[in-house]
Amino acid sequence: MRWEELDQQPCSLSRTLAVVGDRWTLLVLRDCFLGVRRFDEFEKRLGVTRHVLADRLKKLVEYGVLVKVPYQQRPLREEYRLTERGLELHPAIMALVSWGDRHMADERGAPIRHVHKGCGQAMRPVMVCSECAEPVSARDILVQVGEGWEGQVGELLPAAR
Amino acid sequence: MRWEELDQQPCSLSRTLAVVGDRWTLLVLRDCFLGVRRFDEFEKRLGVTRHVLADRLKKLVEYGVLVKVPYQQRPLREEYRLTERGLELHPAIMALVSWGDRHMADERGAPIRHVHKGCGQAMRPVMVCSECAEPVSARDILVQVGEGWEGQVGELLPAAR
DNA sequence: GCTTATGGGTTCTTTTTTGGAACTTATTAG
DNA sequence: CTAATAAGTTCCAAAAAAGAACCCATAAGC
Structure with missing residues (x-):
């Protein structure tokens, strides 16, 4: 491709x-x-x-x-x-930065601190559900073919296992 | 580089x-x-x-x-x-997918729907502050040099304007 | 026992993308 | 008249990706 x-x-x-x-x-x-x-x-x-x-x-x-x-x-x-x-695009960049802070930092720690103006604290981004506002991780999500896409494309999703 | x-x-x-x-x-x-x-x-x-x-x-x-x-x-x-x-890395990928759903979709809409198992609703990811749980956007964040990095690198951040 | 299929690669050649440096254009400063 | 600045563009060499063919161990078909 x-x-x-x-x-x-x-x-x-x-x-x-x-x-x-x-x-x-x-x-x-x-x-x-x-x-x-x-x-x-x-x-x-x-x-x-x-x-x-x-x-x-x-x-x-x-x-x-x-x-x-x-x-x-x-x-x-x-x-x-x-x-x-x-x-x-800010949430996407923040999520990537946050992953780097956790997994790629050296002994000096995160190069940049993000302070939330609203509460004045150093923060990291947390992903929550738009509907119920609970935090979500990969395991909490079920993936389905979108409405406009049913039958349109063979194998949009892999065979369920 | x-x-x-x-x-x-x-x-x-x-x-x-x-x-x-x-x-x-x-x-x-x-x-x-x-x-x-x-x-x-x-x-x-x-x-x-x-x-x-x-x-x-x-x-x-x-x-x-x-x-x-x-x-x-x-x-x-x-x-x-x-x-x-x-x-x-899930939050980062979800954030990128969500941006694509909003800005790059055609008339068929989003190819994939994410259902939150917790509440049963089709959701999109929302980024909130880890400290106060309020939603945050780019404008709500102040960027500072991290503790371990003060004076270490010239121009980690651009000159404030 | 010979041929083909399967899964997970590696090797080879061609095309596309980068890196690096020099050149361009309009305007102002010395 | 010369140099500097900002924002590019052009050119060539080097690196990475595309595309196709080849390799190896095992198993299944006949």
Whole structure:
């Protein structure tokens, strides 16, 4: 499967990965959430080649995750800002960071602390059910084929065991 | 920056991406959560080349996300299972799937429905604060340098604006 | 006992993607 | 007139992925 086919797959994860499924894209977004907006600041902080950075930023703009906003005229200079759609990737990034904090940290601990403005505490993200607000883990979830997809695709799910 | 340097970066996202930061790895994990365990079933479902699949599975085993468990002797056959560490990637995958459901779905809607066994309802994941249990969005969080990291790395965070 | 199937790979060649460095363009500062 | 800045683009070499063929142990069919 090539990149171009990925956003047509019958799977929301594949489709999301068509947008953010390489390491540079997610690192660009991390920096966006930290307040970085300009091409050269991304370049300095990430250590990515300009070539690849330009490509990823363009793709993120095409998918509506970032917008280019002019911050000066003559010469025209534009910066990249998160859209609403981009902001909604925050839980995904937080979940990945949180996993890294738990499983990939060295003796210095987590490099970054997230303080919840609401309660003033250092927090980690917890996933709860949108319906009953209870915490959910992998074991608590039953997976079913979506309504619009019954019989559409052979083997959307593996045979039950 | 090359792949090999990624898991040493002063950033938990980089370190997590050293493990799962390419599209195939995350698609392999999606299938693990759906109950897939064997090499040839991954291959059939994903449309990945055997070469890349073998490489990704090996890496996931090295990082402790999957374990190889023999399911028959003579000839020896092994399957791949999620470890505790692997199960903890579930929130990250759910968050990515949920974003795809919202922003990348077509007129057929979400391909997969997640039913919370606890309450019996179709759910989407919501991120809440571990300390006060309130929902959190990007705007509700203040980012600070971690305790063990003060002064260690220049420019862990961009200059405040 | 010969052929084919199965599961889990490895090897080989071709194509695509990156990395790295130099070049471009518009404008201002010295 | 020269250099600097910001945001790219172009070019070539290196690395990674795609695609297909091959390998190995065992078992099942005939």
